[in-house]
Amino acid sequence: MKKNIAIIMGGYSSEYQISLKSGNVVFETLDKESYNAYRIHIFKNKWVYVDENDNEFPIDKNDFSVMVNNSKINFDCVFNAIHGSPGEDGYMQAYFKLLNIPQTSCNMYQAALTFNKRDLLSTLKPYGIKTAESYYLNLGDAINEDAIITKVGLPCFVKANKAGSSFGISKVYKKEDLKAAIENSFKEDNEIIIEQFLEGTEVSVGVISYKGKITVLPITEIVSENDFFDYQAKYEGKSQEITPARISEDYKTKVETVAKKIYKVLGMAGFSRSEFIFKDDEPHLLEVNTVPGLTKESILPQQAEAAGISMADLFSNAIDEAMKN
Structure with a gap:
């Protein structure tokens, strides 16, 4: 019997358009012989099922069901394609846990922890995970440029603590540019993290639960045409994403070991992509990232393809793993 799969997409953050693209790719890719797929748009002002003619049917939030032509539809599993809030920060995970509906991403605690860059790095440091030097600011704190520069140096990165897709991030070279960068980050979040600039090869490592085993996918090397891996580099072709990465076997072994360790230490499930x-x-x-991009151009699907895993297999495996657990 076919399973009813709700593909949630959209969200409340600046990443909603990217999420809609990811969700539609999942919708188009899922095996129609095995699943009845439903596109569910989650926005602050409405939760709706959108049919093939773009008709909208409101979701009943009491049990996450929908009435279509006087017939009630319940869902066997939720495929989470929401980047940012509320799909990547724990809120949707907690909601579905309360309703006892399986969903494809990690659990509530892991989502909330990984979405908060400061808390994530602080949690992992005792396990020997190396990170850049960092300085924290909350909205309303006094800004001491000298203290910041003493801690992290120049250039440095100023980032919104809870945001994705490089929204609210700036690379700062001069002390006099710090305040403008901080103000830019506060547009996305009331907490920011200022990090030391690390010069070296950048890689992205996908780790997933595949057929019951923690699997590290082929590594992607990031070569940005811009000053760093910003929004344009990620989504507008201003970067090279080279899979497999052009790194030594020693580097490959080291980063695979660390990425897998992070997945285990945090008790992750579903997809993850670590930078x-x-x-x-x-x-x-x-x-x-616990809900990484899922378009054909996105890094995780590229890595899966390099591992011999088709997008249809990648997505159906995520559903199988969620329902099994």
């Missing part, structure tokens, strides 16, 4: 930069021959963690 690293090599400094002094060691991988330093930048961040962990």
